[in-house]
Amino acid sequence: xxxxxxxxxxxxxxxxxxxxxxxxxxxxxxxxxxxxxxxxxxxxxxxxxxxxxxxxxxxxxxxxxxxxxxxxxxxxxxxxxxxxxxxxxxxxxxxxxxxxxxxxxxxxxxxxxxxxxxxxxxxxxxxxxxxxxxxxxxxxxxxxxxxxxxxxxxxxxxxxxxxxxxxxxxxxxxxxxxxxxxxxxxxxxxxxxxxxxxxxxxxxxxxxxxxxxxxxxxxxxxxxxxxxxxxxxxxxxxxxxxxxxxxxxxxxxxx
Numbered sequence: 001x002x003x004x005x006x007x008x009x010x011x012x013x014x015x016x017x018x019x020x021x022x023x024x025x026x027x028x029x030x031x032x033x034x035x036x037x038x039x040x041x042x043x044x045x046x047x048x049x050x051x052x053x054x055x056x057x058x059x060x061x062x063x064x065x066x067x068x069x070x071x072x073x074x075x076x077x078x079x080x081x082x083x084x085x086x087x088x089x090x091x092x093x094x095x096x097x098x099x100x101x102x103x104x105x106x107x108x109x110x111x112x113x114x115x116x117x118x119x120x121x122x123x124x125x126x127x128x129x130x131x132x133x134x135x136x137x138x139x140x141x142x143x144x145x146x147x148x149x150x151x152x153x154x155x156x157x158x159x160x161x162x163x164x165x166x167x168x169x170x171x172x173x174x175x176x177x178x179x180x181x182x183x184x185x186x187x188x189x190x191x192x193x194x195x196x197x198x199x200x201x202x203x204x205x206x207x208x209x210x211x212x213x214x215x216x217x218x219x220x221x222x223x224x225x226x227x228x229x230x231x232x233x234x235x236x237x238x239x240x241x242x243x244x245x246x247x248x249x250x251x252x253x254x255x
Contacts, residue, residue: 019044028086125160127153151165178197181199191215202218
C-alpha cells in the first residue's frame with residue numbers, strides 16, 4: 001500500500017476562488033476591443049464546462065456568430081489571442097490589487113505538508129502569468145520553491161478533462177498516482193485527475209457546486225477543517241478501492 005507522499009493542486013477555483021475576477025477581466029477585454037459581448041454569471045457558469053479561456057471565447061463566438069469568420073479586420077485566432085492578452089493583463093492587475101486571496105486552509109495545509117516532507121505540485125491549464133500573479137502575492141516572491149513541479153497551459157496543450165497535465169506531474173514527481181492526492185473544484189478537473197488514477201479531494205465553488213462531483217474521494221466546502229492527518233486517513237481509506245480498480249485493469253489486459 002502506497003503512503004501519501006505528494007499533493008497536486010489545481011489553481012483556479014481550488015487554490016483561490018478566482019472565477020468572479022476572471023469574468024470581470026473577460027468583460028473588460030470585450031469592451032476594450034469594442035465587442036458587444038457581455039458574459040453574466042449564468043452564462044459564464046455554463047462556459048466553465050469548457051476548459052481554457054481562449055477555448056471559452058471561441059465557443060462563445062461560434063454561438064453568437066456561427067457564420068462569421070473575421071472580426072475587426074483580423075483573423076479569428078488573432079482576435080482571440082488579442083482578447084486573451086487584454087483579459088490576462090486585467091486579471092493580473094486585479095490580483096496585484098488584492099482582488100483575490102487563497103481559499104481557507106490552503107496555505108496552512110501546504111505548509112504542514114511541506115514540513116512533513118510531502119512534495120507539492122501544481123496541475124492546471126491556466127496560463128503561467130495567472131499562476132505567478134496569484135501565488136506571488138499569496139506566498140511571496142519565492143513561491144516557486146514551494147512546488148517540485150508545475151504543469152500549466154504552456155506545458156499541457158490538451159486541456160482538462162484530458163489528464164495530460166496530471167500525467168506530466170506524476171512523471172515529474174516520479175511517483176505512482178497511488179502515492180498522491182489531487183485537489184480540484186470542478187467536474188472537468190475531477191475527471192482529469194481520476195483519469196490519471198489520482199484519488200481527488202474536491203472543494204467546489206459557487207460556479208461548480210452543481211456539477212457531478214461524485215467520483216471524488218471526498219467533497220468538502222474548503223480546506224479550513226482539513227489537516228495532514230485527515231488527508232492520510234482519507235488516502236488510506238481509498239486504498240482498497242484503488243487496488244480493486246488496478247486488479248480489474250490487470251485482468252482486463254490479460255484477456
